[in-house]
Structures are given as structure tokens and as C-alpha cells.
Amino acid sequence: MIEVYAPASIGNFAVGFDSLGAALAPIDGTLLGDIVAVSPATRDEFICSGEYAHKLPSDANENLAYQCLVHFRTHVAPSMPCVKLELKKxxxxxxxxxxxxCSVVATFAALDQFAGTALSQVExxxxxxxxxxxxxxxxxxxxxxxxxxxxLQLTGDLIPDKSISxxxxxxxxYVAAFPGFSLNTAKARSVLPRQLSMxxxxxxxxxxxAFSTLLLTGRFDNALSIMSDEIAEPxxxxxxxxxxxxxxxxxxLGAEIVSISGAGPTLFTVCKTLEAAQQCAQWLEQNYINEQGFCHICKLDNAGTRQL
Known part of the structure; x- marks a missing residue:
């Protein structure tokens, strides 16, 4: 069996709408992300388990991970043996x-390993x-x-190999706090302006x-000083x-910046010390999240998607 983990991420990262993203690793060792397990089977089988499996469609054909499996078998590896694929959501x-x-990345990475297709990073x-x-x-x-x-990746179609670390x-x-309610991505995009002024x-x-260049030249405090989202957050x-x-x-309480992770509703902070992060996390647990929410103090997950 091959078991692959894909970590959660902060999209936009405040200054980089649709262009910057950061993978998260809670400092307490929690695996904040999805896991996909692939094993040989006599016929293709799909299982969706995990804490949030009940939030996904019960019909496998409507599940992204299963759709990835169908596409991979049809267009990438037609001769791949039958598999049992389990998405741990x-x-x-x-x-x-x-x-x-997370679901898509973990699925394709696991299938690529299982089938031995050795697709390139860009592919x-x-x-x-x-x-x-x-x-x-x-x-x-x-x-x-x-x-x-x-x-932390600067990414897009214009960038060689699709990404620069x-x-x-x-x-x-980084303190990431999910308040316990969902925000539809399409709705979050619909409120954005269709055009920007010059x-x-x-x-x-x-x-x-400037933010990217300051990071690349080690001027981290200067980078933090201009880290704000004027495009989507308002x-x-x-x-x-x-x-x-x-x-x-x-x-x-010590947060250098507070912004929205991706389309929301998770918010994230950047803090320079663990003490500041702990104070922010405590406030968020008491004032921002409900019983379905969670809050994690994180570092960046530099390993990315990997086999467990």
C-alpha cells in the first residue's frame, strides 16, 4: 500500500493574490491535511473516510479524488492495475x-507512485x-x-516550472484559525471587483x-512591513x-499581520515569537472559533506532499 499526505496551505499569502501560497505544519505534530491510500485490488474501489468525509457527496462520481482516479487511468496510465483508493478527508x-x-494533490501523487509513471513536476x-x-x-x-x-511558493503560468520557492x-x-463555518469559494470570488484601477x-x-525580492535578499522585516492584502481582503x-x-x-497581542487564508473564512497571522503566537491563538480560541473550529500554531511545511 502507498499512503501519501498533502498539507494544508494558505493561498494568496496576503500580498500575492492567486500567486503566493504557503504550506502549513502545526508545531504540535498534527497532520493538517488529507491522506490518500492506494493499494492493489481486483476491481477499482473508492472509499472516503476521515473527519470531514460526511461533508462530501455520497456519490463517488462527484468526488474529486475519484474523478482524479478515473482521469489518471483513462489518460495517463491505462495499463495500471486495479486499485482500492481511500481518501482520508x-x-x-x-x-x-x-x-x-489537498485531495487532488495527494491523489495524483499517490497514483503516480503506485503506477510508476514518474510524471515530471510540471506535468x-x-x-x-x-x-x-x-x-x-x-x-x-x-x-x-x-x-x-x-x-512558500511564488507560482503561476508565467513562472518557469510553475513555481519559485x-x-x-x-x-x-503562523497561527491559522478556522472559525468552524464554511465559505463557498465561488461566493468569495463573486464579491471581488471585476477590474482594478491603474x-x-x-x-x-x-x-x-518588492515582497518577493525582499524575502530573496533576506530583508524579512522589510517584507513584513509591506505585507497586506489590498485586492481581496476589503x-x-x-x-x-x-x-x-x-x-x-x-x-x-503580537501579530505582525492578520489576513485571510485563501478565500476564507480561515484567518492567519504572522508572529515573530512563539509567545506572540500563543497569545494570538488563545484569543482566537476564545473569540473567533466555535465548537467546530480549530486553531493551530504552525511553521511552514517544507516537505510538502510525501509518502507516509
Missing amino acids: NLPIGSGLGSSA LIELMADFEAIVSGGRHYDNITPCYLGG LPVDKNWY HASVEFAQRLS YRAPLITGFSEAKAALPE
């Missing part, structure tokens, strides 16, 4: 943590992006590539390019109960 749907990307990323687009409405790479490759300060901590476009280009914040209160309160 451990990430909530519509959380802003790259849940659909796999393209395949993964095609299927993640079914949920998000477009071929966005900012959850796919960090989930697959790990770390960016360094971050090793002392940074001023907003130039400012976005300057902020993303329009999505009203959709997320409690976000504006958290954005106001957490900087006083």
Missing part, C-alpha cells in the same frame, strides 16, 4: 486552507491544477504548488515584486463573522 470543505487542492502540477479548477472556477496554483512542493525568516510562526494594479505589482472581510474584530485585536 481531514480538512474541512470551504475552509480557505486548500482543502480541494503533475498541470494535472493537479486542472482538477482543482473544478472547485475554484479557474486554474489557480497558489494552493496546488505549496501543497505539493512545500514552503521563496525563503522566510525561520523565526516566524493605480491599484501598479501598487499590487510593486507590493508583490471585499471578503464582511463575509467572515468576527474577522474585523480579530484584525483589530491581534496586533496588540
Whole structure:
């Protein structure tokens, strides 16, 4: 049996709408992501288990992981033996943590290993992006590539090999808080402006390019100082109960930035110390999340998708 884990991720990473993403690893060792297990079988079989399996369609044909299996067998490896594929769905749907990307990435990575097809990095990323687009409405790479490759990734069609890894300060901590309710990705995209002004476009280009260059040259504090989302956050914040209160309160507890993870409703902070991260996490647990929510203090998951 082959068992593959794919980590949760923060899409957009504040400054990089549809272009930046970061994989997450809770410091307590929790596996915050999905697992796909593939084993030989006499006929193709699909099982969906895990904490959030009940949130997915009961019909296998409507499940992204099963759709990936059908596509892989039809178009990539027609001679692959029959398999039993189990998706262990451990990430909530519509959380802003790259849940659909986790399922897709883990499935294709596991099938590639099982079938011995040895697809290239670009081939796999393209395949993964095609299927993640079914949920998000477009071929966005900012959850796919960090989930697959790990770390913080600058990603997109114009970038060689689809991704460039960016360094971050090793002392940074990331607090990710899922409030316990879902936000439909399509709805979160529908509130965004259809066009940007020339001023907003130039400012976005300057902020993303400066942020990336500052990280690459080790000027981490300077990078943090310009880390804000002027593209999506102003329009999505009203959709997320409690976000504006958290954005106001957490900087006083040591958060350097507070922003929305992906389309939301998960929020994330960047903190320079563990003490600040713990204070932010405590506030979020008391004021932001309900009984279905969770909060994790994280570092970046630099390993990305891997076999367990």
C-alpha cells in the first residue's frame, strides 16, 4: 500500500493574490491535511473516510479524488492495475486552507507512485491544477504548488516550472484559525471587483515584486512591513463573522499581520515569537472559533506532499 499526505496551505499569502501560497505544519505534530491510500485490488474501489468525509457527496462520481482516479487511468496510465483508493478527508470543505487542492494533490501523487509513471513536476502540477479548477472556477496554483512542493511558493503560468520557492525568516510562526463555518469559494470570488484601477494594479505589482525580492535578499522585516492584502481582503472581510474584530485585536497581542487564508473564512497571522503566537491563538480560541473550529500554531511545511 502507498499512503501519501498533502498539507494544508494558505493561498494568496496576503500580498500575492492567486500567486503566493504557503504550506502549513502545526508545531504540535498534527497532520493538517488529507491522506490518500492506494493499494492493489481486483476491481477499482473508492472509499472516503476521515473527519470531514460526511461533508462530501455520497456519490463517488462527484468526488474529486475519484474523478482524479478515473482521469489518471483513462489518460495517463491505462495499463495500471486495479486499485482500492481511500481518501482520508481531514480538512474541512470551504475552509480557505486548500482543502480541494489537498485531495487532488495527494491523489495524483499517490497514483503516480503506485503506477510508476514518474510524471515530471510540471506535468503533475498541470494535472493537479486542472482538477482543482473544478472547485475554484479557474486554474489557480497558489494552493496546488505549496501543497505539493512545500514552503512558500511564488507560482503561476508565467513562472518557469510553475513555481519559485521563496525563503522566510525561520523565526516566524503562523497561527491559522478556522472559525468552524464554511465559505463557498465561488461566493468569495463573486464579491471581488471585476477590474482594478491603474493605480491599484501598479501598487499590487510593486507590493508583490518588492515582497518577493525582499524575502530573496533576506530583508524579512522589510517584507513584513509591506505585507497586506489590498485586492481581496476589503471585499471578503464582511463575509467572515468576527474577522474585523480579530484584525483589530491581534496586533496588540503580537501579530505582525492578520489576513485571510485563501478565500476564507480561515484567518492567519504572522508572529515573530512563539509567545506572540500563543497569545494570538488563545484569543482566537476564545473569540473567533466555535465548537467546530480549530486553531493551530504552525511553521511552514517544507516537505510538502510525501509518502507516509
